[in-house]
Amino acid sequence: MLSIGDFAGLGRVSVRMLRHYDAIGLLLPAHVDPHSGYRFYTAEQLLRLNRILALKDLGFTLQQVQLMVEEKLDPAELRGMLRLRRAELTAQVERDNARLALVDARLRMIETEGHMNTADVVLKQVPALRVAELSATALGYDHPTSITENLTPLYPRLMELMEAAGVTMTGSPLAFYRPAPTGPEDETITVHAAFPIGDADVAGAGFDVTVLPPVEVAAAVHKGPMSEAFRTGGRIATWIEENGFRPVPPGYAREVYLHCPDGRLEEWLTEMQVPLAGTGNATGGN
Incomplete structure (x- = not known):
């Protein structure tokens, strides 16, 4: 004993x-x-x-x-319960790590207050773009994990539908967002995953087709996970104000995914585009 x-x-x-x-x-x-x-x-x-x-x-x-x-x-029941709990804890750890990374990014942005570098922001003309797209509803901009969880699964599904319809992607994947149609009190947003498709015939393909209008934008390349996009968004906002522009009403900003290696979010390159109103005093670029 x-x-x-x-x-x-x-x-x-x-x-x-x-x-x-x-x-x-x-x-x-x-x-x-x-x-x-x-x-x-x-x-x-x-x-x-x-x-x-x-x-x-x-x-x-x-x-x-x-x-x-x-x-x-029964041991099998206990194992099943433990596996379920393990999955729940793993998901919680991932959410906590995402929140921690977000806090770190906010701190880095605070440290740049008063001397934000806008040298990489450019003024450019974006032509009309015909895209295949799927959409979903996210809780809002203050719930970045909700945006990711609802937007990310749309891309493989859209790709499957395009392949089944024989439709080829003609440019980089992108995302755009629309505010809730019910009014400002509703903070939910509609997230759209899209692929440019040119003039491809898509009758009955199972996805929506949208023509994004031509627009003048302030653009900058964001490096890293999109949960930290507010850092680049801050630089773009500062540039817009300094150059006498105004953003158009919400619902037209775009994100163009230039380089998105699997499992390496820190290496992602995304061009963030904010459509502009007004003439401003900046010189255009490409």
Whole structure:
């Protein structure tokens, strides 16, 4: 038999926790010395302890754990529950890491306040563009993960539909956004994934076809994940103001994905385009 200290060490729990489990009847010692009161456990009880800890890590209360352990939960069921919980925790870690990266990007932007470099912002004419597109609804600009989660799956689906219809992409993929049609109180946005298709015949292809109008834009290339696009957006906004332009009403900004290697978001290159109103005082570029 194992002393409570040895059992605690092997099970990676505290002696205090084992005493608590004993007190509530969740894990009783195999033997208690009647004279000293010392608790002793068997190696087999480590299996029960492991189940208790596994269920506790799933978020169940100790009372719920006790009921489940007493019902002798099937190992396959327990494995399934653990895998589900692992997937949930992994998703939570990814969301937390994304938020942390966003905070870091905000801090970097704050550090540039007062001396924002707009040298890479250019004025250019963008011709009319006929695109195949699919759309979805995201929670809003203050929910970047919602934009990503709704926009990203549209591209492979659109590509599948284009391949099935024999339609070829004629330029870089892009995204554009439209505000909610119900008015300013609704902060949701419609996200559009699009591929240029030229004058291809697309009758009955299963996707929408839109002709984006010709427009004059202030543009800059953003390097890195689009969750940090506000950094480049800030440079473009500063340039617009400094050069006497005004952006057109919301709903016409575009993102053109120039280089998007899988799994390397830090290497992404995206041209952000903000359509302009007014004449301004800047010299155009290409």
